[in-house]
Amino acid sequence: MTLLSITEASHKLNLSVDTLRRWDKGGIIRSQRNEHGHRLFDLEEIERVQKKSSVREITKPDFKVLKNAQKNGLNSIDLFAGAGGTALGLSNAGFEHLLLSEIDKNASATLRKNRPDWNVIEGDVGKIDFTEYAGKVDLVEGGFPCQAFSYAGRSKGFEDTRGTLFFEFARAVQETMPKVFVGENVKGLHRHDNGRTLETMINALHSIKDDKGRTYRVAYKVLRAQYLDVAQKRERLIIVGLRSDIDSPILFPKEKDYIISLWEAIGDVPPSPGQQYPPRKKAILDLVPAGGYWRDLPEELQREHLGGSFHLSGGKTGMARRLSWDEPSLTLTCSPAQKQTERCHPEETRPLTVREYARIQSFPDNWIFEGNTTAAYKQIGNAVPVNMGFHIGQAVEAMILGGNLESFDVVEELPRTN
Structure with a gap:
């Protein structure tokens, strides 16, 4: 170097x-x-x-969904599974799913459509009894939504988190005592309410203990998808817990020293449905160059397109955004045509299509999203990228089965405060 x-x-x-x-x-x-x-x-x-910068002249599109040739003999429970980004990534890494929980009907239908053999339980996760899997689970994983917490005391473990979906994740861990758990959330979780939300979560996870006295060592890290074989700048906070009887350091995926450009991901994407811009909006975005945004427009068009937002000091960088072939995409949202989070195709003046969205999230082309176009965008935009899930799965496998530590980042466990 x-x-x-x-x-x-x-x-x-x-x-x-x-x-x-x-x-x-x-x-x-x-x-x-x-x-x-x-x-x-x-x-x-x-x-x-x-x-x-000259990728289109020197390469052909080279989209890859990472997958190991063999299963690793490990199993998992996947909570808040959505359209299956993490679940598919873990499966590609070698895991067998014992159970997948998802409340959204379209996302549940997507999981069943693509993997009829998966045990998908649709509905309220709070109604699932996980005790039948006690002592039988290697990994519990879930991208729990971040809700408001009550912080009275902030030292009661589960009691501080009741009524939240995080509690259901922690309850699944308590009832099954897997070798490893992985929780996923937005990058900003560590700043939410001055860090008290994450502190309460960590306290709850540290309070988990079984009748054998086993607890969990816990650590977290922000992972950046653009360095994990994903053509997208997407950051997620990952919490990992390693059961105290497992003799391994806590491992996270190590960032690669390369990126995947948008051209490599969607340069040859098959046709699919997608949203369209109204005529006036299209006429304005026609003037935005690849990689550009609203500041590249004449001032009169800036004022027209931004409206009242023109006078705001911040929160405008997503407006009139046209992506660049040479870089990873900006973070995908649940709608590529909303003014605050526009994701315009690098060359054509239109939002990204459903299939382009899926490629950027590293879903394979044969992964079908149930529901209408709006539902498909929502499922894909909310997903963890499949290839990121794959790399997380490899780190979990190395913690349980052993592996080359140089291939992963070793993160120190958080101190206990309860």
């Missing part, structure tokens, strides 16, 4: 400092700071990204 300052890298590769700063801020390259606080960049990584 050759580390250079931003000025040295600029001169070495004939790139502007502004370009390197934009790539760094956008999560395209990763700077690291030396002992003086100065940013340093990996020369080889920048060269790989630089090649993406």
Whole structure:
């Protein structure tokens, strides 16, 4: 690895400092700071990204859904399964699912349509009795929604989280005592209510204990999908618990030193349904270049398109956004045509289609989404990218079965406060 300052890298590769700063801020390259606080960049990584700028001339689209050839003998319970992003990623990593829980009828239908052999339980997770799986589960995984908490005391474990869907996740862990649990949520969870929400969750997870005295060592880390074989800048906070009798450090996927461009992901995507822009909106977005947004418009059109938001100091970076072939997509939302979170195709003036959305989330082309187009966008936008789920599964496998620690990031467990 050759580390250079931003000025040295600029001169070495004939790139502007502004370009390197934009790539760094956008999560395209990763700077690291030396002992003086100065940013340093990996020369080889920048060269790989630089090649993406002419990716359409030198490569064909190369979309890959990661999958191991063999099962690993481990099983899992998947909660809040949605359209199956994490579930499919874990399955591709070698896990067999004992149970998948999902309340949304369209998402449940999607799971059944694509994997008729999966045990999908549709409805309220609070009505599921997990005790029949006690001592039989290797992994409990769930992307629980983040709801409001009551913090009176903040030291009562489960009692502080009752009435929330996180409690149902923790209850599933308590009733089954898996070797590992994985919880997933938005990056901002660690800042929610000045950190008290996450603190309450960690306290509850630390309070889990069985009649053998086994507890869990817990850690969390923000994972960035754009460095985990996903053509998307998407960050998720992952909480991992390792049962106290498992002799392993807590492991997380290690970021790769390359990115997947939008061209590589959707350059040859098959046709599919998608939303369209109204004529006036399309006429305005026609003027936005690839990689650009509302600031690339004339001021009179900025004012017209942004309306009252024009005078706001922030919250406008998603407006009139056109993606770039050379970079990963911005984070997908539940609708690619909403003004605040527009995701316009790099070349054609239209929102991304359902199949393009799915490719960016690393779903295979044969994964069918039940319901109408709006329901499909919602299911895909809410999903954890399949390839991210695959990498999480590999880290869980290494904790349980052993593996090369150099292939993963070792994260120290959080101290107990109860």
